[in-house]
Amino acid sequence: MKSRAHRFKENAAASLANPVLQANLRTAKGKFVDKRAIAIKELDDFEATREAAKDIRNRVLEHLDLWLEKFEEVACARGAKVLWAKDGEEVCRLVVEIGKQHGVKKAVKSKSMLSEEAGLNQALEAAGIRPVETDLGEYILQINDNEPPSHIIAPVVHKSLDEVADLFAKTHKTPRKTDIPALTREAREVLREHFLSAEMGISGGNFLIAETGSVALVTNEGNGRMVTTLPRVHVVITGIEKVIPTLEDLATLMRLLPRSATGQSISNYVSLLTGVKAAGESDGPEHLYFILVDSGRAGLVGSEFQDMLRCIRCGACMNHCPVYQTIGGQAYGWGYPGPMGSVLTPLYTGLENALDLPHAATLCNQCGVVCPVKIPLPDLLRRLREKQLENHLRPWFERMALKAWAWVAERPSLYALATRFGVRYLAWLAGGQKSIPLLGIAPGWTQGRDFPAPEGKTFRELYRARSR
């Protein structure tokens, strides 16, 4: 997937100006938030569970080299093959090779963020292997000319029922229906055929378990089960940071992941897949491959951004983000939207390719408060902003303005004078009203909202008056 993150401002402006998208975002708003709030109350000690989850993830990251070797050893002993990929290109090459080696014509896919990062579908098509996305949301995107997802767990949260109805009628050549169960049924029937005929299943992995050499897959639709049960080849594509030590650790993380994601106590299906089909078994793959992908992750280990590698891809940070809720996920320009995306996209695709993302946040810390593995997202965003300055990636006028501001701020009486002048100027501009509809010096600010007008005095003036 090519990143469009460098065009964030244009993308966001387009999202704000799109009435259909805005209506869809309003429909979605708050649903996950409310359900999560109820679900976390089922845990006696949510905070202690978060702390434990954070520790589990940190323990592995601190010795990631050894945990990966351990996972590899155990998985191979169970008959899996473990392959390693430095980047998306290598992922594509390896999957195509596996497909060719096993005579694969069709591959059914259960959601894998990494395959999106790598642009795997295009590579498979070029090699004559037909990729079929089987998560309903991902399928809808695929048949809409490979539209990018807008949310990591609800990829079509930005789409309305009407849009899906049109798309199904067009693609399946069936009468248009606007009944959600009927549409789901139609997708089930279309995709069932694909499950039964595909030679290869491709999945992501929520966790890799070092103790058992297994991959844990969490789904609600059951497509993850289909993809890993029916085809004769199963390829798991995951980032190298996904290892956890034991099954008990999985139990702890599973108390947090579904609750944080959709507000469910548990997802419908949690599958633990270990090794290949045993003698006498009527189902399961004969070949199991793990592709462990770096794509920028190793570079974060031991860095000031290591905390980000704890992410379990629940989506809670975006569900609670005021910026995400206003512009939707596609504006962020890559597979990972919201606060986690604003940290990951610049780190994985290059600081200079996603200059606006670390600024696409109010730093309100809603994301930090809800993150089940306690990633300090606002701190990381702030650090990315600092990095941009250090690497001379901010425009000259911004650097000058900051320098000027710093110069004034270091001189208290000058600062007081400037702010006194500022608030009085703004109050005059408002002409007695509570807000300013158009701000001459910063017109961008007032395009989408009014600027609240100061009432006439600065904070320090009021403070002094009151403390007298």
Place this chain on the structure above:
Amino acid sequence: MTSREDILARLRARLNRSEANAAAARAALEATLAAKAIGPRPAIDTQKSALAGRLIEKSLAQSSTVDCVASLAEAPAAVARYLATNGLPAQAVVWPALAALDWAGVGLAIQARGAVDADRVGITGCFCAIAETGTLMLCSGPATPATVSLLPETHIALVPASRIVPAMEEAFALARAELGALPRAVNFVSGPSRTGDIEQTIVLGAHGPSRVHLLLIEGA
């Protein structure tokens, strides 16, 4: 240099790995694996009847249905009743592990094998069931094929009351004790398959079963 060596070399450099610190880190890793530390978890009443009660309550909350019988011998009749009430044919695919029950005696045409697309009803047992979340733990194997709980629209699971455990932690402990290693597929099933992808409206029956029926066997 292969990608494997390249990635590991970079990790080692970033983590300041040396011969000297590797041994201690490896020992810590093995200790973590051996300790199998259990994290914080909600308190659960572990009395037998309380476990069954919680399993039922949570299963119903997941949109499963539940019925109870006194003994395993009564299970086929209860299954036949369920099929008749729901307008389903008196035929099903069943785990080979359950082939010995008297299905023919209650007029059910049973085939003991893995499921295929045309099968409408699948009957399984379970390795155990988890009270905390209302979850079935199914282990794959020649006598317990994974397709039976996956392909048919209706999944009926026989759950012996003695196999209800409080949480995932106990389920894993049981698997280690009884099976040694994990089977190829462990599937935790909590209710019928569902999707909320279109306008976050939950619809049952996405790719897996749209009905999950638990048959609790009190005396087994």
